[in-house]
Amino acid sequence: TQLLEQSPQFLSIQEGENLTVYCNSSSVFSSLQWYRQEPGEGPVLLVTVVTGGEVKKLKRLTFQFGDARKDSSLHITAAQPGDTGLYLCAGGGSARQLTFGSGTQLTVLP
Amino acid sequence: DAGVIQSPRHEVTEMGQEVTLRCKPISGHNSLFWYRQTMMRGLELLIYFNNNVPIDDSGMPEDRFSAKMPNASFSTLKIQPSEPRDSAVYFCASSNLWGTRSGNSPLHFGNGTRLTVT
Numbered sequence: 001t002q003l004l005e006q007s008p009q010f011l012s013i014q015e016g017e018n019l020t021v022y023c024n025s026s027s028v029f030s031s032l033q034w035y036r037q038e039p040g041e042g043p044v045l046l047v048t049v050v051t052g053g054e055v056k057k058l059k060r061l062t063f064q065f066g067d068a069r070k071d072s073s074l075h076i077t078a079a080q081p082g083d084t085g086l087y088l089c090a091g092g093g094s095a096r097q098l099t100f101g102s103g104t105q106l107t108v109l110p
Numbered sequence: 111d112a113g114v115i116q117s118p119r120h121e122v123t124e125m126g127q128e129v130t131l132r133c134k135p136i137s138g139h140n141s142l143f144w145y146r147q148t149m150m151r152g153l154e155l156l157i158y159f160n161n162n163v164p165i166d167d168s169g170m171p172e173d174r175f176s177a178k179m180p181n182a183s184f185s186t187l188k189i190q191p192s193e194p195r196d197s198a199v200y201f202c203a204s205s206n207l208w209g210t211r212s213g214n215s216p217l218h219f220g221n222g223t224r225l226t227v228t
Contacts, residue, residue, distance in 0.1 A: 033216065035217075040221065040222075041219075041221050041222075042114070042201050042203070042219025042220055042221050042222055043153070043201075043217075043219050044219070045216035045217070045218075048216065088153065090217075097143075097155060097158060097166065098155075098217065099155075100145075100152060100153040100154075100155075101152070102152040103152055103153075
């Protein structure tokens with residue numbers, strides 16, 4: 001069974017601060033996706049990374065896939081209250097199904 | 111595109127009753143997934159279908175759970191009999207997973223059904 005551990009589990013910061021959340025595994029994944037989930041809604045895809053070492057930027061969000069394709073990070077610059085939500089990483093494996101991490105609950109205070 | 115549609119949004123039932131959750135995937139998607147989300151266990155895959163055929167149901171917790179996909183536009187997840195420990199948010203998601211080389215297509219989630227079994 002492929003497991004994904006996310007850290008921290010909870011994060012509360014002030015508007016304007018920077019933050020990084022991590023997604024780690026002992027297994028190699030063919031791809032890594034990041035989702036954000038808001039209360040009362042389903043997760044929504046933010047980005048997919050597929051190549052070891054790949055870095056993708058989405059406005060203030062920077063996603064990185066580890067060289068060995070076992071880990072990933074999400075960095076948010078100058079966080080805003082609208083960034084509040086549950087951030088989930090999900091690893092793609094040979095069975096074409098995704099394994100989801102436990103999530104990081106981010107709260108950005110105004 | 112209306113997205114993935116789930117019903118009902120909320121379900122409150124008594125232990126022992128049958129519960130049926132419904133899902134309409136995005137038109138044209140060939141894969142459908144049922145997930146369960148709780149604070150303790152996070153997002154767990156229960157079962158997924160490809161072209162209406164169940165591919166992997168190893169995540170279904172017990173025989174009390176069953177899922178069907180009679181056609182490409184409809185799926186149900188049934189719990190009979192329900193128990194308090196089944197209380198969770200159940201999500202349906204669809205994708206074109208088998209249409210890609212490496213299965214990197216995103217999952218499109220519905221807004222979930224919040225199930226409370228008392």
